[in-house]
Amino acid sequence: MASDYISAELRKLVIQRASGCCEYCRIHQNFSIYTHEVDHIIAVKHGGETTADNLALSCLSCNRYKGSDFATIDQITKEIVPLFNPRRQVWNEHFYLERARIEGKTQIGQGTARLLQLNIPNRVLERQVLMSQGLYP
Template identity: 40%
Template structure:
């Protein structure tokens, strides 16, 4: 059983406006609750304190795993993954193709887009439907 209390979980999701803090997918659209991600994994010394927790969809959580850095596909250099507790999403990412794709604007953004597969075929197809219904992208 997790040591993160239900009240902290609710606070994390509420502060994230019920969106995954990596791909910005709304909890309502994925039809399942968001999970709590340890930005710095416990295995790397991360804590259960609020400042290390982020709301995350299952897909992003699965792809992120215990990673904290990855290769920037543009430079080939290692870059830290996006940290929603310390960084602003719009500084590192932008919506492209009418809101169906996420572009990495920085090394951090590009490494995160690639590692978390933020533009995988399944999510892009879903985003097309959401955009057509004016449900997506969410207001930042």
């Protein structure tokens, strides 16, 4: 099994590439209570590698809800849908902001928003507060 150890150098690259923002919900590190984490987009246990191409910056909430998942089930069609991959896909093509809510434009966006619980009340409220101060997105 590949190592999940992330060197300081790689960590720095991931943070800089994401400009300090969670690549799923886009909250900036400076406005998050907990330190953002480096997420394996495809978990090591599924064969994902610890390379820049498989890493994303994630806030603690997104990373906890995502866990080692890389897909979910569409609630309407019951199809297996991959989660949003920040390295392969563009955020704006899969999500949009409806006030402080992050809605999915596509099955991938919808499934990811649901699994990562992007719109649970405390997270929407947090975004509202930041938006009112011009600090989000």
